[in-house]
Amino acid sequence: MTNxxxxxxxxxxxxxxxxPADKARDVVTGGSSNGSxxxxxxxxxxxxxxxxxxxxxxxxxxxxxxxxxVDEKRVAQLQTAIEQGTYTVQPQHIADQLIHLExxxxxxxxxxxxxxxxxxSQGQ
Numbered sequence: 001m002t003n004x005x006x007x008x009x010x011x012x013x014x015x016x017x018x019x020p021a022d023k024a025r026d027v028v029t030g031g032s033s034n035g036s037x038x039x040x041x042x043x044x045x046x047x048x049x050x051x052x053x054x055x056x057x058x059x060x061x062x063x064x065x066x067x068x069x070v071d072e073k074r075v076a077q078l079q080t081a082i083e084q085g086t087y088t089v090q091p092q093h094i095a096d097q098l099i100h101l102e103x104x105x106x107x108x109x110x111x112x113x114x115x116x117x118x119x120x121s122q123g124q
């Protein structure tokens with residue numbers, strides 16, 4: 001039996017890779033694998049419908065995958081400036097950018113529990 005996945009642009013979908021099929025179905029349908037909550041897969045056809053959010057994430061993943069890991073042109077420019085002694089460090093700019101980054105990170109939703117420090121786990 002084949003399953004048709006709607007909402008993807010022909011690329012291979014790696015949903016649930018490395019997980020049992022029931023768990024992968026839970027991720028796609030957003031419910032339990034026994035079908036007790038509303039399922040996105042029809043029982044007769046076995047179609048799977050990808051949500052708009054999942055489609056957006058898949059498109060973003062493809063876009064990021066297409067970007068180079070390192071901007072070779074920028075690295076070459078910096079290397080040349082350092083070798084020629086024309087590269088100058090701007091501590092105030094670095095500090096401003098770090099403060100800006102910290103503020104941006106502080107506004108993100110806290111989706112993870114804090115990791116206990118080594119001392120916390122030892123009861124100190």
